[in-house]
Amino acid sequence: AQSVTQLGSHVSVSEGALVLLRCNYSSSVPPYLFWYVQYPNQGLQLLLKYTSAATLVKGINGFEAEFKKSETSFHLTKPSAHMSDAAEYFCAAKIIFGSGTRLSIRP
């Protein structure tokens, strides 16, 4: 069975700093991985998805994620955080979601 682990329920970075949100998966089949963002009281918005076409996936709002099979990871990064990036982020393996990471941005 697939499972997704997000390390760190809360990450806080300064505005302009690097954002790194961690995601590891376990799967017996080739993974089909997603990152979503959720703002308060709203549904989920797709940031990016991995479908085996390329290991480095670029998404919206300057986010990208790199699929590393050897590490079973799909970490989400953004070079420079913006205040508007403050939200909840979820990594998912198709329909199974990780526990989420709340990203806070310090002025």
Add this chain to the structure above:
Amino acid sequence: GAVVSQHPSRVICKSGTSVKIECRSLDFQATTMFWYRQFPKQSLMLMATSNEGSKATYEQGVEKDKFLINHASLTLSTLTVTSAHPEDSSFYICSAFLGTPNTGELFFGEGSRLTVL
């Protein structure tokens, strides 16, 4: 992108009553829809997979008789919380899958916040 709409976005009901939440795919046909429940500051918990024209598949621990799911058409799935109790208060989110199994993606509704008094 594809649009999925949920209604109502917020609902308050008395304990013991039933509440229906609708999930519609507005510009595509969805043979499969998924219902999630989200507690405050927690992740999405998959409740059930809704299949058009057949019975829903429920995840372990989800009461079928409490959470009735109907997927009568290719654009509409409904979740009915029967005899609601305060512990059923939560944020319910639906999603519809569009595309092939290996390249498609989920599109999410805006969510419905249920408060049971």
